[in-house]
Amino acid sequence: MIQRKLEVTYLPFDRSTRVPPGTTLFSAAHWIGLPIDSTCGGRGTCGKCKVRIVGAATEITDADHRELRQDEIAGGWRLSCQARIHEDMRCEVPQLLRVPKAATMGLGRLVILDPNVRKVYVELEPPTLEDQRSDVARLHDALEAEGHDMTAEVPVLRSLPSVLRDAEFKVTAVLGGEHLVAVEPGDTTGECYGIAFDVGTTTLVGTLMNLRTGMAAAVSSTLNGQAPFGADVISRISHGMNGPEAVSELQAAVVKTMNEIIGRLYAEAGVTADRTYEAVVVGNVTMLHLLFGVDPTPIAMMPFAPAFMEPLAVPSAEVGLNIHPHGYVQTLPALGAYVGSDIVAGVLATGLAREDKLRIFVDVGTNGEIVIGSTQRSLATAAPAGPAFEGSQIKCGMRATDGAIEGVQLSDRVELQVIGGDVKPVGLCGSGLVDAVAQLLLTGLLDHSGRMKSREDAGHHPLADRLIEVEGVRAFLLAEGVYLSQRDVRELQFAKGSIATGIKVLMDILGITPSDVDEIFLGGSFGSYLNPESAKIIGLVPPVNVDRIIAVGNSAGEGAKIALLSYRERQVAFELPARLEYVELSGRTDFNDAFVSVLQFPHLEAVS
Numbered sequence: 162m163i164q165r166k167l168e169v170t171y172l173p174f175d176r177s178t179r180v181p182p183g184t185t186l187f188s189a190a191h192w193i194g195l196p197i198d199s200t201c202g203g204r205g206t207c208g209k210c211k212v213r214i215v216g217a218a219t220e221i222t223d224a225d226h227r228e229l230r231q232d233e234i235a236g237g238w239r240l241s242c243q244a245r246i247h248e249d250m251r252c253e254v255p256q257l258l259r260v261p262k263a264a265t266m267g268l269g270r271l272v273i274l275d276p277n278v279r280k281v282y283v284e285l286e287p288p289t290l291e292d293q294r295s296d297v298a299r300l301h302d303a304l305e306a307e308g309h310d311m312t313a314e315v316p317v318l319r320s321l322p323s324v325l326r327d328a329e330f331k332v333t334a335v336l337g338g339e340h341l342v343a344v345e346p347g348d349t350t351g352e353c354y355g356i357a358f359d360v361g362t363t364t365l366v367g368t369l370m371n372l373r374t375g376m377a378a379a380v381s382s383t384l385n386g387q388a389p390f391g392a393d394v395i396s397r398i399s400h401g402m403n404g405p406e407a408v409s410e411l412q413a414a415v416v417k418t419m420n421e422i423i424g425r426l427y428a429e430a431g432v433t434a435d436r437t438y439e440a441v442v443v444g445n446v447t448m449l450h451l452l453f454g455v456d457p458t459p460i461a462m463m464p465f466a467p468a469f470m471e472p473l474a475v476p477s478a479e480v481g482l483n484i485h486p487h488g489y490v491q492t493l494p495a496l497g498a499y500v501g502s503d504i505v506a507g508v509l510a511t512g513l514a515r516e517d518k519l520r521i522f523v524d525v526g527t528n529g530e531i532v533i534g535s536t537q538r539s540l541a542t543a544a545p546a547g548p549a550f551e552g553s554q555i556k557c558g559m560r561a562t563d564g565a566i567e568g569v570q571l572s573d574r575v576e577l578q579v580i581g582g583d584v585k586p587v588g589l590c591g592s593g594l595v596d597a598v599a600q601l602l603l604t605g606l607l608d609h610s611g612r613m614k615s616r617e618d619a620g621h622h623p624l625a626d627r628l629i630e631v632e633g634v635r636a637f638l639l640a641e642g643v644y645l646s647q648r649d650v651r652e653l654q655f656a657k658g659s660i661a662t663g664i665k666v667l668m669d670i671l672g673i674t675p676s677d678v679d680e681i682f683l684g685g686s687f688g689s690y691l692n693p694e695s696a697k698i699i700g701l702v703p704p705v706n707v708d709r710i711i712a713v714g715n716s717a718g719e720g721a722k723i724a725l726l727s728y729r730e731r732q733v734a735f736e737l738p739a740r741l742e743y744v745e746l747s748g749r750t751d752f753n754d755a756f757v758s759v760l761q762f763p764h765l766e767a768v769s
Contacts (some may be wrong), residue, residue, distance in 0.1 A: 170193055170251045171213070178536070179737055182333055186212055186241035189734065191729045192515055196273055197254060200308045203242035203729065204322070207308030210241045217250040223439040224255060227649040242665050265288065270512055270723075277491070277728045278337050278438045281677060285330040296321050300344070304334055313341040316487055320344070335438055335485075338728075339475075342438050342487045352379065354437040356426065356484065357721035358419060359503060360444035360452060362394055362527075363560075364686065365415075366718050367422040369437070375726050380428035386418035387451070389409050390394060393527050393548065394447040398461045411654065412454040420483045428453035437484040439493050440477065441725040443717050445501035445528070446470065447734070449492055453480065465498035465745075472502075472735055492649055493724060497743045499543035504530045504718025507684045509734045511713060514539040514741060516681040521664060523702065524716075525550055525591075525687050533667045533742065540670060542744040544663035548768040549656035550591040550687055555649045556631075557642075559588030566593035567690055568638060571600040573623035580593045592690040597645050598653055599695035602636060602762055607760045611654050613637065613647045657701045660758040664703065669755075670744065675703035684716040700763045 166179040169189050178193045188205045189209055201207035208228030214237045221234055222243040229238055241252070255696050283303040286497040288294065296304070297313050301743075303674035304311045311319070311334070313608050320559070321344055325332060334344040335353075353372040366382040385609065390400040390411060401408045427433060442452065446467050450457040451473065455468045484490075493502035493509075496618075504524060513520050515536055522532040529544040559565050561580060564587035568578030579586045579591075590596065601607035601659040606624065613635045619625035629636045681702050683691055693710035696702050702710060713719075724731040746752050 163505045163549070167246050168249045168347055169246055172211075172251060172253045174254070174575075177328050179259055181247060182245075182247055184246050186239075186244045186246060188242075188247060188343055188729075188732055190241065190254070192736075194271075194515075195254070197241050198264075199242065199243075199275070202309070204310060205240055205243050205734065206305070206310040206588075206707075208240065209237050209308070211255070212241045213250040213253040214239055214244065214245070215253060215429070217248060217707060219244050219250075235600055239732070256356065265385060272375070272723050272727050272730060274372075274375045275395050275437075275727045275729050276353075276355065276725065277307065277374055278335065278342070278353060278355060280333050280335050280353050282307060282333045282348045282350050283307070283331075285332070285562070286326070287330050296325055296606045300325075300332075300334060302339075304336070309334075309336060309722065310339040311336060311341050312339050314487075317341050317343065327736065328711045337439055340489070342489075343435075349436075352432075352558070354430075354432050355439040355441065355725045356423065356437060356726045357718060358440055358444075359506075359715060359718040359721055360415065360419070360420075360442055361503070362397075362445065362448060362719075362735060363388070363392070363559070363591075365418055365422060365716060367426055368718060368722055369426040370722055370725055371434060372589075372726065374632065377722070378432060379426040381425040381429070383418060383422060386414040390414070392551075392553065394445060394457075395461055398447060398457045400439060402458055405456075408454055408456055409450065411451045415448070415452055416481045419747045420426075420481075422482050429535050434483050435485055438488040439491060439593055440484055440488070440727065441721045441731075442480055443502040443506040443721045445496055445503055446495050447501075449473075449495075449502065460498045461755075467498050470495040470738070483505070483631065491724070491731075493720070493731075496541050496738055496740050497543060497745065499545075500530050500541050500743060503717035503720075504532065504541065505734055505737050506715070506724065507682075507716035507731060508532055508720070508741070509717045509723055510719035510736055511682055511684075514680070515733075515739065519673065519677055519704070520680045522682040522684060522713075523660065523664070524684040524717075525660065525689070525691065525701070526685055527551055529663060531660065531663045531667060533664070533671060533673075536742075538671065539666045539741045541741045541745055542663050542667060542746055544746060545661040546656040546659045547652070547653040549594065549649075555589060555594060556646045557581050557639075557644055558590050558594065559590055560592040561592070561686075561690065564588060565590035566597075566643065569593055569596040569600050569639065571606075571624060575627065575639060586643050586645060589639065589645065591687050592692065594653055595695045595699060596692055596703070597637070597639065597693070598762075599698040601645075601650075602698055602765065604663070606637065607650065607762075607768075609764050611650050611762060613650060653699070654762070657699055658760040661702075662752060662756040663701055665755045665759055666746060666749060666751060667744060668703070669751070671692040675705055678703060678705050680708065681705060681710045682713045682715050683710065686715060688712050689714045698763070698765070700759060700761075704763065 205224035563581030
């Protein structure tokens with residue numbers, strides 16, 4: 162059952178939003194991009210996020226009593242990070258005394274720099290016979306005076322006495338949330354880094370971020386070291402079924418790959434592991450299970466219930482990641498067994514569920530993930546597209562590397578765009594496959610049922626001599642030794658049909674038509690290279706104006722960076738599973754009918 166949302170209005174801005182019951186006023190404000198002052202990230206320790214509740218009774222919390230005066234509480238003032246919304250309400254927000262630092266991230270979004278990792282320089286009074294507080298209490302009191310809470314665990318305590326005394330009690334405390342990550346001699350507040358990771362099945366991308374400036378210090382990517390165990394998640398899961406040792410093999414392979422990337426990032430930026438305190442990691446559900454050495458077997462079996470989909474914060478030493486030994490690896494939540502934290506990160510980066518525009522977000526790949534909606538209502542699903550978009554199971558298919566045809570233009574001649582520039586084409590990658598089929602449709606060499614013409618059928622068409630037969634199957638010759646076969650066209654039809662079906666089912670649930678859609682976002686590395694016009698021509702996406710189809714690149718990596726740079730945005734990501742309704746296609750009776758209706762290519766007049 163869909164939970165009724167409550168409306169909250171912020172004065173004097175007269176800005177409103179609708180949120181699920183139990184959301185804090187602080188989170189709801191950030192959801193619509195309204196900054197409320199805070200230095201503790203909404204943990205109830207700095208006392209700066211106070212607002213005045215107008216005409217509604219709100220619970221008074223311990224943090225309110227601790228941080229606010231009694232006359233303020235009596236006047237309706239509350240800490241917005243503690244005040245939960247249980248009815249429609251209005252509140253007044255005081256004017257910010259300072260302009261918060263921000264960076265432009267994701268799809269042109271302004272993100273307030275408010276990282277989970279904070280460095281605070283303090284000068285402590287040394288202990289005396291009159292002041293015999295413990296080292297922890299001394300540091301805690303100093304941080305509390307600055308508006309920060311702190312908990313210390315044994316690994317950090319081991320070095321605390323010597324660090325404090327060697328530095329004459331002038332130190333920098335490093336906090337990851339409220340956890341004390343490190344105590345460093347002197348003022349090291351200028352050196353604070355974290356890493357955002359997009360752990361893909363095929364490719365891993367790591368970005369070293371300066372948490373003070375919000376700027377990327379270095380970026381690196383490489384192929385996933387798990388590739389020898391299979392090209393897709395099902396193959397990896399199958400290997401993991403061989404027992405705990407097989408799962409450990411897969412874990413070691415991905416951690417090794419991540420540490421190779423980290424090493425390159427440090428070398429390029431001149432940064433060390435002891436100044437890198439956190440990694441935010443996103444990926445599909447299988448990849449995150451394997452990263453932590455968790456058996457992924459249930460993901461591949463009905464009813465597809467993973468071991469976890471919730472966000473995890475795991476000590477870096479437990480994972481084996483080469484950042485600060487007391488740092489943390491933080492993941493974002495997943496929506497379903499096949500809609501992982503990489504899609505949640507993409508939704509965070511695009512702002513899809515936080516704005517009034519109605520948008521479709523599609524991450525095209527072996528598993529096509531789809532999110533449709535706006536701030537009013539958003540749905541998500543996964544459509545099993547198969548490997549055609551990755552160039553697999555295509556006769557001349559290949560990955561997007563040097564020699565792959567990535568773009569095709571047909572007129573009275575064949576024009577090819579080949580990765581690597583002036584090199585001989587040796588195969589066809591996913592974007593080239595979509596282009597080739599779209600161009601064959603436009604030139605009339607392929608009909609909307611997907612049937613390719615023979616040379617005899619084509620008559621005097623200027624490209625008729627390109628129509629050949631290979632082992633008794635019709636094909637179109639793109640370059641010497643590289644062709645597109647009739648079977649390849651069918652593979653693409655089934656792949657695009659699966660994703661188009663997912664889109665259609667979600668649109669039908671929402672009761673919308675293509676004319677209602679404001680924008681379509683194509684995510685992932687494949688989406689960056691896919692020609693929007695070609696995607697529309699083959700019916701992969703609904704027929705909207707091509708300028709509304711936008712490639713958003715590595716939106717998963719952008720979302721990971723946003724969550725790394727802003728604790729507030731991270732909280733938004735944590736809330737997304739409660740705001741996005743997950744639709745399981747395999748259990749729907751209307752899936753087959755919808756699939757049949759979109760399997761053919763659209764008539765050209767329908768997409769013009």
